[in-house]
Amino acid sequence: MHSVAGLGEFELIARYFRRPERALGAGVALGVGDDCALLQPTPGMQWAVSSDMLVSGRHFFPDVDPRTLGHKALAVNLSDLAACGARPLGFTLALALPEANAAWLQPFSEGLFALADAHGCALVGGDTTRGPLNICITVFGEVPPSQALLRSGAQGGDDVYVSGTLGDAALALQCLQGKVHLPPALLTQARQRLEQPTPRVALGLALREVASAVADVSDGLLGDLGHILQQSGVGATLDAGIAMHLLAAGAYSTGASGLFSSQMPVAQLLQCVLAGGDDYELVFTAPPDRAAAVQAAALASDTPVTRIGRIDAAAGLRVVDGRGQPLPGDWKSFDHFA
Amino acid sequence: MHSVAGLGEFELIARYFRRPERALGAGVALGVGDDCALLQPTPGMQWAVSSDMLVSGRHFFPDVDPRTLGHKALAVNLSDLAACGARPLGFTLALALPEANAAWLQPFSEGLFALADAHGCALVGGDTTRGPLNICITVFGEVPPSQALLRSGAQGGDDVYVSGTLGDAALALQCLQGKVHLPPALLTQARQRLEQPTPRVALGLALREVASAVADVSDGLLGDLGHILQQSGVGATLDAGIAMHLLAAGAYSTGASGLFSSQMPVAQLLQCVLAGGDDYELVFTAPPDRAAAVQAAALASDTPVTRIGRIDAAAGLRVVDGRGQPLPGDWKSFDHFA
Incomplete structure (x- = not known):
């Protein structure tokens, strides 16, 4: 495993996390690279939002295969959308890494994008920084008003x-x-x-x-x-x-x-x-x-x-x-x- | 400084981060407490989204006043909305903490909510976990289509x-x-x-x-x-x-x-x-x-x-x-x- 000498934050984002515009969904007006991403909601739909943070040593073993970790980091967020009956649209990724390491970033991003593509869920923005390994994904989906699945509707006899x-x-x-x-x-x-x-x-x-x-x-x-x-x-x-x-x-x-x-x-x-x-x-x-x-x-x-x-x-x-x-x-x- | 003995994740969320429904904005259909938050976009508006992660020892001193840290963690995200010309609506907070410490959480949440309230920006969801101190906020705002301020429009002579x-x-x-x-x-x-x-x-x-x-x-x-x-x-x-x-x-x-x-x-x-x-x-x-x-x-x-x-x-x-x-x-x- 070799760290990428001199790989800066912006190069890192460009190399592993920026993707061709065609990979963005119809609802994404502007993806990675500006101060904000811009999303165009489908008229009449509600937005479902969820955020999960995965910490090394707590949610995964430090030496876990980065490809499966990329998958899991998004999967746990998609699972929240699933529980809400929402259709995935996009997500942001904030990533703290001990070092900018190509041997880790390449499979991590592949695992992440394989699942994202399977669900038509585009990476629209995020943040990278140096720090103890921490992965925070916030996911967005949409659901027709009054059709969102909540925790509060169970009744006796169900x-x-x-x-x-x-x-x-x-x-x-x-x-x-x-x-x-x-x-x-x-x-x-x-x-x-x-x-x-x-x-x-x-x-x-x-x-x-x-x-x-x-x-x-x-x-x-x-x-x-x-x-x-x-x-x-x-x-x-x-x-x-x-x-x-x-x-x-x-x-x-x-x-x-x-x-x-x-x-x-x-x-x-x-x-x-x-x-x-x-x-x-x-x-x-x-x-x-x-x-x-x-x-x-x-x-x-x-x-x-x-x-x-x-x-x-x-x-x-x-x-x-x-x-x-x-x-x-x-x-x-x-x-x-x- | 005393940690809160036996304070679980859900109690922690309830005590410091759940707020009365009236504190939520008109666009928030469902706040903290379900698998997802539900937001109702204003018809015709675009959504601006940004995510920033603050790591202890890198973005702030470990002993920084938690009240100012709560302010800053949201401020850096609101700044991204500002740069986009978007009106703040809501945010998610993911928080990794070494311990569930009331003497830290109370002022942190006060600093956070003081700025959030000043901008009418509601905490709609998030995640808490144990880990090296890390604060990841994802913020949402809205802006009329074609009025979003981008980085790409400067011209010679400006x-x-x-x-x-x-x-x-x-x-x-x-x-x-x-x-x-x-x-x-x-x-x-x-x-x-x-x-x-x-x-x-x-x-x-x-x-x-x-x-x-x-x-x-x-x-x-x-x-x-x-x-x-x-x-x-x-x-x-x-x-x-x-x-x-x-x-x-x-x-x-x-x-x-x-x-x-x-x-x-x-x-x-x-x-x-x-x-x-x-x-x-x-x-x-x-x-x-x-x-x-x-x-x-x-x-x-x-x-x-x-x-x-x-x-x-x-x-x-x-x-x-x-x-x-x-x-x-x-x-x-x-x-x-x-």
């Missing part, structure tokens, strides 16, 4: 769903931290989920006018569902038996090298599913009479969706086993300041 | 202007770094400019359809004017004699404890004016027949404006003395990666 799989990212993290051992094939699979999460943008769009409340699972299912419950003034009961099947790595359980044969306690796996972070799936609610519409949204967006429980009118979050019996446990979610 | 005063921030920084000595009264005055810059938002709005090109002076006059020259394909000649009068601290020069009696070389002071950073004034150009309109904009916005040179059709940046003779010197501007 079903609770999650997209995709849950817990693999937390499992990979625990393995990489040396806290658990995973067979190599499982680690590879789980690590992919940790380092290159898939923002559920298409599902979010399909859930407009279907879901009653949505959040993305960034801090852990229970914590993020907890936001929905708190902001909707309701409670929920989750089925732990179903939840266990959300662990993608669990699919390996029948094999001799599988997860459940690796003698990890079930409670530890369930903890990954329910309280592990970094999944970037959607947790959402919908009235029972919208179940067919939920399945249609899942099909239309090619995204698996699983019903894992129901909303209760009474406050509180209950986790029950297959027979409806409460499961003991401290289901504390991940908090960046806890 | 006058070059700067707002307010220049060089005091750099002078204060050099003094605080122990590189020069300043009399206490001068340091107090200059330090105010370094730590609490005034974003020239009103002037930027008044310069719509008056200025031909605008940039804010964040990295130093020559560097930021250089962006205008490069993006407009022109050159410029600046009058160093006039520039010297831009140093507010220079106004003390007649007194016995003044700057010019403190035996600082004139060349060093001129370096502060021309190449020092952190002034957050506007440098802009306008055709000579718009001189009266420029003065009217200055009056309307209650912002001093000084003509310091002219745009040349030929490329290159020349600094001349009062007799038009080229001044020797290496006018290298501040570059965050140089």
Whole structure:
């Protein structure tokens, strides 16, 4: 790894982050290179805005593959747009780097732009500076007024769903931290989920006018569902038996090298599913009479969706086993300041 | 200074950064607390977006008064909107903190909100995490299409202007770094400019359809004017004699404890004016027949404006003395990666 001798801030931006005008979307009137970017909103639409900051050593390992880091830095922001039912338009990137290092910047920008291009989301501006590695992306999207998906709309009797799989990212993290051992094939699979999460943008769009409340699972299912419950003034009961099947790595359980044969306690796996972070799936609610519409949204967006429980009118979050019996446990979610 | 025991991310946001709904502007449909903020653009307007990241030890001293830091973190972003002629609407704040410290957060948020309220600019969302102190703000404003002030419109024969005063921030920084000595009264005055810059938002709005090109002076006059020259394909000649009068601290020069009696070389002071950073004034150009309109904009916005040179059709940046003779010197501007 060699730093680029004498590479200044403006050269750095030009070399790795300025792109041909054609790469900008129709809504971008002016991209990188002036004091501000200029965006032209689609008439009548609302703007959805979200900002996430990733810190080295806290949100990623300092030696993580910069290509996957570029992907993840944008993915976690796109996931917020997905949870809002907004269509991505553009983003700003602020980057503090210990040094202007080509061997790092090249793959980082490639990973970033590969995901940006897949979602038609243009880099419109930002900032670079020297400092401890820190990546802050602010993303913009649009959504028709009154169709934005909020956390506050869940009602007693609604079903609770999650997209995709849950817990693999937390499992990979625990393995990489040396806290658990995973067979190599499982680690590879789980690590992919940790380092290159898939923002559920298409599902979010399909859930407009279907879901009653949505959040993305960034801090852990229970914590993020907890936001929905708190902001909707309701409670929920989750089925732990179903939840266990959300662990993608669990699919390996029948094999001799599988997860459940690796003698990890079930409670530890369930903890990954329910309280592990970094999944970037959607947790959402919908009235029972919208179940067919939920399945249609899942099909239309090619995204698996699983019903894992129901909303209760009474406050509180209950986790029950297959027979409806409460499961003991401290289901504390991940908090960046806890 | 005591850290707040057990203060989690969400409590932290609620305590210091969530504000009553009435504090949000008319364009903010949903503020802090969901996956995204929702903003309702004024029909027909363009959105101006800018993002700046401030790193401890690089953009501010680690022990700087958090109240002034809160002010400055937003001010540098509002300055970008000013340079674009955009009216501020809202901002996101991403904050990495070594610890959740009430004695720091309280004054930081007060300094931040005092400036935000003065400009009707609402905090709509963001992120907090533990990490080396880093503040990333992304600001949004609006401007009528085709009225945005760009860097690319300067033409040969245009006058070059700067707002307010220049060089005091750099002078204060050099003094605080122990590189020069300043009399206490001068340091107090200059330090105010370094730590609490005034974003020239009103002037930027008044310069719509008056200025031909605008940039804010964040990295130093020559560097930021250089962006205008490069993006407009022109050159410029600046009058160093006039520039010297831009140093507010220079106004003390007649007194016995003044700057010019403190035996600082004139060349060093001129370096502060021309190449020092952190002034957050506007440098802009306008055709000579718009001189009266420029003065009217200055009056309307209650912002001093000084003509310091002219745009040349030929490329290159020349600094001349009062007799038009080229001044020797290496006018290298501040570059965050140089």
